[in-house]
Amino acid sequence: MSDIAERVKKIVVDHLGVEESKVTENASFIDDLGADSLDTVELVMAFEEEFGCEIPDDAAEKILTVKDAIDFIQSNSAS
Amino acid sequence: MRRVVVTGLGLVTPLGAGHNVNWQRLINAESGIRAITSFDVSDLASKVAGQVPRGTGDGAFNADEHVAPKDQRKMDDFIIFAIGAANEAVRDSGWVPQTDEERERTGVMVGSGIGGLPGIAEGAVTLHERGPRRLSPFFIPGCLINLASGHISINHGFKGPNHAVVTACSTGAHAIGDAARLIMWGDADVMVAGGAESAVCRLGVGGFAAMRALSTGFNDTPEKASRPYDKDRDGFVISEGAGVVVLEELEHARKRGAHIYAEVVGYGLSGDAYHISAPAEDGNGGFRAMRMALQRAGLNPEDIDYVNAHGTSTPLGDEIELGAVRRLFGPAIEKLAMSSTKSAIGHLLGAAGAVEAIYSIKAINHGVVPPTLNLENPSESCQGVNLVPRQAQERRVRAALSNSFGFGGTNASLVFREVA
Numbered sequence: 001m002s003d004i005a006e007r008v009k010k011i012v013v014d015h016l017g018v019e020e021s022k023v024t025e026n027a028s029f030i031d032d033l034g035a036d037s038l039d040t041v042e043l044v045m046a047f048e049e050e051f052g053c054e055i056p057d058d059a060a061e062k063i064l065t066v067k068d069a070i071d072f073i074q075s076n077s078a079s
Numbered sequence: 080m081r082r083v084v085v086t087g088l089g090l091v092t093p094l095g096a097g098h099n100v101n102w103q104r105l106i107n108a109e110s111g112i113r114a115i116t117s118f119d120v121s122d123l124a125s126k127v128a129g130q131v132p133r134g135t136g137d138g139a140f141n142a143d144e145h146v147a148p149k150d151q152r153k154m155d156d157f158i159i160f161a162i163g164a165a166n167e168a169v170r171d172s173g174w175v176p177q178t179d180e181e182r183e184r185t186g187v188m189v190g191s192g193i194g195g196l197p198g199i200a201e202g203a204v205t206l207h208e209r210g211p212r213r214l215s216p217f218f219i220p221g222c223l224i225n226l227a228s229g230h231i232s233i234n235h236g237f238k239g240p241n242h243a244v245v246t247a248c249s250t251g252a253h254a255i256g257d258a259a260r261l262i263m264w265g266d267a268d269v270m271v272a273g274g275a276e277s278a279v280c281r282l283g284v285g286g287f288a289a290m291r292a293l294s295t296g297f298n299d300t301p302e303k304a305s306r307p308y309d310k311d312r313d314g315f316v317i318s319e320g321a322g323v324v325v326l327e328e329l330e331h332a333r334k335r336g337a338h339i340y341a342e343v344v345g346y347g348l349s350g351d352a353y354h355i356s357a358p359a360e361d362g363n364g365g366f367r368a369m370r371m372a373l374q375r376a377g378l379n380p381e382d383i384d385y386v387n388a389h390g391t392s393t394p395l396g397d398e399i400e401l402g403a404v405r406r407l408f409g410p411a412i413e414k415l416a417m418s419s420t421k422s423a424i425g426h427l428l429g430a431a432g433a434v435e436a437i438y439s440i441k442a443i444n445h446g447v448v449p450p451t452l453n454l455e456n457p458s459e460s461c462q463g464v465n466l467v468p469r470q471a472q473e474r475r476v477r478a479a480l481s482n483s484f485g486f487g488g489t490n491a492s493l494v495f496r497e498v499a
Contacts, residue, residue, distance in 0.1 A: 017149030041216040048212075 004051070004077070005070050011046045012066060015039065025067040043069075051077040083259040084498060086337040087172025087325030088437050089164035089273075093129030093318050093424045095138030096163060098171070102441045104138070104423075105449045106471040110302040111424045112316050118281055125293035127301035128279045129318030129425030131160065153217040154226065155195030160321035160430075161227035161275035162234065165189065169235060172325035173337060174269055176236070184268040186239030187228040188258040189275060189323060190250040192429025192485070195222025197280040227275050227321075239267040245429075247485030248389075250274045251322055252432030252493050256346035259326050268331045273323035273433035287317055290356060294392065305426075306453035307390035307397050307419035308461040315391040318425030322433030324440075341440045341495040344478070345378065347371025351488025358396050362403030364490045365389070365482060369407050372492035378478060380411040383494070385448050385474075387439045387481040390419025391426050398460045400482065405464070416474060418467035422452035432483035436493055439479035443497050448472050 029035040093111025120126040225243035251274030258272035294314040297304035351364035454468040
C-alpha cells in the first residue's frame with residue numbers, strides 16, 4: 001500500500017473516529033463511515049493540510065470514498 | 080394554570096460535576112476558585128477563575144462520558160458542559176419518553192450568556208492568519224448559543240419546543256422561568272432548562288477586565304477573590320460550567336412516581352432602562368423582579384426563608400441588591416437568610432441563574448443554607464442581615480428566592496417552594 005494511502009486512512013480514522021479495519025479503499029465516507037456533510041468538508045481540509053495541495057470545491061464534491069481521495073491526491077500532490 | 084415542579088438536577092461547576100458533590104462541597108465551605116493555568120495570564124489584570132475540574136477523579140468532569148472524543152473539537156466547552164449537566168438531570172429525573180407524542184411533549188431551553196467565545200477567538204485568528212478556506216465547517220455550529228439545546232434534543236430525542244435564552248447573567252434564571260411557563264401554558268409537559276457558559280479564555284478575561292468588572296487584588300490568593308458584601312471585595316471572578324433542571328407538569332410527575340425536588344411557584348422579570356452594565360442605583364429593577372416573583376407565587380416576604388443573591392462581589396452591585404431586598408422584605412428581613420454562592424464558585428455568567436436555582440432547591444431539600452465565603456468584614460450597609468458568613472447554617476427553608484441580574488439591565492427572580 002502506498003504511503004499516500006496510509007496517510008489518507010490515518011486522517012479518516014482520526015477525524016471520523018472509526019475502526020481502522022473499516023477504512024477500506026472502497027468505503028464511502030457518508031454511507032459506510034458515518035460521516036455527515038460537514039465531516040466531509042473537514043476531511044477535505046485535512047487532506048489539503050496533510051498533502052500541501054488545494055482541492056477545489058468541484059473536485060471535493062467528487063471525493064466520496066477513500067479511493068477517490070487517494071486517487072485525487074496521487075495525481076495532484078507534490079509530496 | 081398548570082403547576083410545574085422540578086424532577087431532575089444536573090450541575091457542572093468549579094466545585095465539580097454532579098449536584099450531590101456540589102452540595103457537599105458548597106456546605107463544607109470549599110472554594111472552586113483557582114489561579115488560571117490553562118492559558119497565558121501574564122498580561123491580564125485578573126489571573127483567577129472558577130474552572131471545571133477535569134478528569135476521572137472524584138467529582139471531576141469527564142467530557143468523554145458525554146461526548147465522543149472525536150466530536151469534542153466540533154463544539155465549544157459551553158455545549159459540552161450543557162450536555163453533561165443535561166445528561167445528569169435527565170437521568171436523575173428518570174424521564175424516558177416512550178412514544179412519539181411523549182417525545183414531542185418534551186422540550187429543551189438551555190441558554191448561554193456569550194456562547195462559544197474561545198472558538199470565536201480561534202476562528203478569528205485562523206481567518207486572519209490563514210484565510211477563510213482554513214475555517215472549520217464546525218466553527219459556526221460549535222459556537223452558536225442554541226446548539227446547546229440542539230445537541231441535548233438530538234441526544235435524547237426530545238422533539239418539543241427547542242429554545243435558547245440569551246440575557247447575559249440572567250440567562251439561567253430566565254430559561255427556567257420561561258420553560259416553566261411553556262409547561263404552564265400547555266406547550267410541553269416536560270422541559271429541560273438551564274444555562275451554560277465557558278468564556279474563561281484570554282478574550283473573555285481580557286474583555287471583562289477592560290470593563291474593570293473583575294477582581295484583580297487577590298491573584299495570589301484565588302480562594303479569597305470572590306467575597307460578596309465584604310469591604311475588600313473588588314470585582315467578580317469569571318467562572319464556567321452549566322446548570323440544568325428537568326421541569327415537569329405536577330400531575331405528569333406524580334403519575335409516573337417521579338421524585339419531586341420543589342415547585343416553581345414564582346417568576347418575575349424586569350428591565351432597568353438605565354445603563355449597559357451598571358445596575359440602577361436604587362435597585363429598582365431587581366426590586367420589581369423580586370416583587371413580581373412573590374406576587375406570582377402568592378407569597379409574602381415572611382414566607383421566604385432563603386434568598387440566593389445575585390451578589391457578584393462587585394463594589395456597587397452587592398449593596399444595591401441588598402438595599403432592594405431590604406425595601407421589599409421590610410421587617411421580615413430579620414428572619415431571612417441571604418447568601419451569595421458566587422463566593423464559592425465565582426460568576427458563571429449565563430449559567431449562574433440555573434446553578435444558583437439548583438443550590439436554592441437543595442437548601443429547601445436539606446434544611447441547610449450555604450455560606451457566603453470570605454465575608455470577614457461586611458460593608459456598613461450590609462450589616463444587620465444574616466448573610467450566612469463563612470459557614471453553612473441549618474434552618475428550615477420553606478421557600479427560596481434566587482436573583483439574577485444581567486448586563487443591559489435585565490433582571491430575573493425565581494421562587495421555589497417545598498412540595499408536601
